[in-house]
Amino acid sequence: MKLTLTTRALGKKSSLKQIRHLKDIPGVLYTLNKGVSLSVTIGGVELETHLRSISKGGLATKVFEIELDGKKSKAIVKQIQYHPVTYAILHLDLQEVEDHKLVSVNVPVVCINQDQCPGMKLGGQLKFIKRAVRVTCQANQLPEAFHLDMQSVGLGEVRRVRDLSISADLRVITKQDNVLVSVAK
Numbered sequence: 001m002k003l004t005l006t007t008r009a010l011g012k013k014s015s016l017k018q019i020r021h022l023k024d025i026p027g028v029l030y031t032l033n034k035g036v037s038l039s040v041t042i043g044g045v046e047l048e049t050h051l052r053s054i055s056k057g058g059l060a061t062k063v064f065e066i067e068l069d070g071k072k073s074k075a076i077v078k079q080i081q082y083h084p085v086t087y088a089i090l091h092l093d094l095q096e097v098e099d100h101k102l103v104s105v106n107v108p109v110v111c112i113n114q115d116q117c118p119g120m121k122l123g124g125q126l127k128f129i130k131r132a133v134r135v136t137c138q139a140n141q142l143p144e145a146f147h148l149d150m151q152s153v154g155l156g157e158v159r160r161v162r163d164l165s166i167s168a169d170l171r172v173i174t175k176q177d178n179v180l181v182s183v184a185k
Contacts, residue, residue, distance in 0.1 A: 001050045003075075005029065005040040005068040005094075020090070027092040029068065030078060032101075040068065042092055057108030057131060061142050063097065074139065076103060099140040104173065106132035109164070109180050110145045119155035119183030126150070127182050133161055134173040141169050148180060158182040 008019070008026065019026050023044040030037045054062055059077050066075045074097050081091040097103050109131060114120060133146060146164045153159060162176040 001053075001062060002065045002067065003046060003050070004043050005066055007069060008039050008041045010039055025089050025092050027094060029066070029075065030093065030095045032096050032098065038068070040094075042094075044089075047089070047092075055108075055110075055145065057110075058144055060106050060108070060132070061144050063139060063142060064094070066094065066096075074098070076105065076139070076142075097139040100138050102136055103139050103142065104134060104136045105142065106134050107143055108132050108145045109148055111148050111150050111181060113149055113151040117150040117153050117183060119153050119157060120150075122155045124155045124183040124185055127184060129158075129179045129181060130161075130174070133164065133180075135166075136171045136173060137169055141167070143167070143170070150181075150183075153181075153183050155183055155185070 016026050019041055025042040025044050025047060027040050027042050028037050029040050050064075051059070059080070062076065064075050066073055075094040076097055077092065078095040079093040080089060082088065083090055095103070111126060114126060117126070120126060146166065148159055148164060158179045159181050160176065161172065161174050161178050161180060163180075166172060
């Protein structure tokens with residue numbers, strides 16, 4: 001996924017409103033050089049197009065190819081600020097990454113086979129306690145999501161971080177005993 005960025009000058013609040021009025025998004029690009037960050041404008045239409053193809057919760061694990069002033073590199077989303085009512089993106093922080101450098105991200109947990117879950121067939125409801133697991137890995141090995149199979153989860157049972165099948169290349173930062181989901185009435 002490719003994003004085109006342009007450098008913007010730090011200005012008044014009205015300049016940010018003007019950027020948003022043009023359907024673009026103000027942001028910050030944190031470069032690989034420690035302590036160096038750039039104020040940028042992100043193409044809003046281009047970003048919206050990419051957001052439609054990303055699954056729910058998967059934005060944190062997407063590596064974008066960015067182009068800034070003719071220079072190409074890769075970046076991940078570091079932080080997003082949303083409008084409290086319309087949920088439109090107000091500000092986006094990007095972190096520049098390299099393929100073989102370590103990054104720490106929250107990887108979303110997706111429950112599969114919910115229709116075959118015995119606990120839900122008995123009237124239980126799936127309750128998310130934690131929707132993501134924090135991991136450290138190389139940027140080129142970043143998983144899109146962790147899949148948690150619900151096929152054998154009974155009523156009153158929980159699934160924990162240790163129940164996920166996680167590649168040996170990933171270092172899990174979240175504690176293994178943390179509960180991810182439960183099936184309860």
